[in-house]
Amino acid sequence: MTERLSPVPPRHILAAARRLERSGLVRRTPTEQSRPLSARLGADVYQKLEIFQPTGSFKPRGSANKILRLRDEEPDAFRRGFVAASAGNHGLGVSHAASALGARATLVVPRTVSPAKLEALWRYPVELIVSVGNYDVAEAEGRKLAKERGLVFISPYNDPDVIAGAGTVGLEVLEDLSEVDAILVPVGGGGLIAGIALWVKAVAPRVRIIGVQSDAYPAMQASLAAGQLVTAADKPSLADGLAGNIEAGSITFDLCRRFVDDVVLVTEEEIAEAIRYFVREEQLLVEGSGAVGAAALLAGKIDPGRLGTARPKIVDVVTGRNIAEARLRDIMAMPAAPAPPAD
Structure with missing residues (x-):
């Protein structure tokens, strides 16, 4: 059913995985168990660590898949070049x-x-335009x-090639964990989440796909x-990569309406606590957008006991x-949020 009705058939995700592997432009990132979170929650919690991609995030999966496909199949478009908003x-x-x-x-x-992302962008041979407005x-x-x-405009999300590339995250997770x-x-x-859900629901439909957003910018959750x-209102957020x-x-x-099971919201304080958690307990540097899943777990927004198995x-x-660096320093200096009450 996913193959027949979706604008991004699962076979396109498989093709993206093969294309990206041949290119060498992205890495197959590890899926590692978090012993601190597993001990806290009484569940086996794993982390798919996209922080180890060459640019520090999962995003090259989608953009590289788009550019590679156009290079191979639409060379005129490839030669003209690309525009992206980000x-x-x-x-x-x-x-x-x-x-x-x-x-x-x-x-x-x-x-x-x-500022960290802007400085990194300046290192590439691209034309960079800073808008006078917000992301929208x-x-x-x-x-x-x-x-x-x-x-060619490359949307960060509203593009079948970008979604297919992102879906390779789900493909790797299910290959790594039985x-x-x-x-x-x-x-x-x-x-x-659309790419991951498309693959996972086609291959292992019982797996629940749960999205996480900041309550400062809950566009998808409110829309669903x-x-x-x-x-959604335009509010500052530590999860700046999820804004817009x-x-x-x-x-x-x-x-998302068809294949995502739930979307939960976390507060800015909970995101800050998760960033601190990653530094202190996991010795990992994680930005706000990447920390929202851990924020939901640490704040008790997701109950492992409702996932259907004794130890999910x-x-x-x-x-x-x-x-x-300045933002991380400020977050680390903030007082820790109180732990959620025990049941």
Whole structure:
């Protein structure tokens, strides 16, 4: 059913996995058990560590898959070049793939872009434009620029090739672990969770796919609750990579309605606590967008006891590490949040 009805058939995810493996542009990241979280929760908690990708996040999977496919199948489009709008990580993914393959790329980033991500973007041979507005404004500017110049716009989420590339995360998880009860996925525009859900529901439909967003910018969660796309307020968030509304007509919304089991929200304080947890307990550097799954687990937003097995196996997709030094320093200096009450 997934193959017949989806704009991104599972075979496209398998093709993306093969394409990316041949290219060498992305890494097969480890899926490792977190002993601290497993001990706390009475479950087997694993982390899919996308922080070890070359750009520090999962984003090259989608952008590289898009650029590689166009190079092989639509060479005229490849030669003209690409435009992307990004809060940082998607831009780094596009820059990484474009520079490695000799393609031209223009990036539009919001005025609120993380200094760490902006500094990393400057290292690539790309045209970089800092928008005067937020992410939604930057995305509109990027699409306008692509149309004016006749270039290919690479959406960070609303693109079948990007979704297929992101879906390779789910493919690797199920290859690494024989049994999985739930996969936690950070959600912004929905490209990552849509790709993972498409593959997982086709191969292991009983696995629950649970999205996690900050309550500062709950665009997908609010839209799913309303049954239609709604606009979320523009609030600052430690999970800056998940900020932004979902563009009208995005294929990710319908895919999430059909294949995602739930989306939960975490507070900014809970995200900060999760970032501190990763540093102190796991010795890992994780940005806010990548820490939301752990935030949900630590705050008791997901009950392992309701996953249907005595000791469930949970995978948290840890999506990125690109956090500014000053922000990390401030977060580490904040007082720890109180632990949730015991049942």
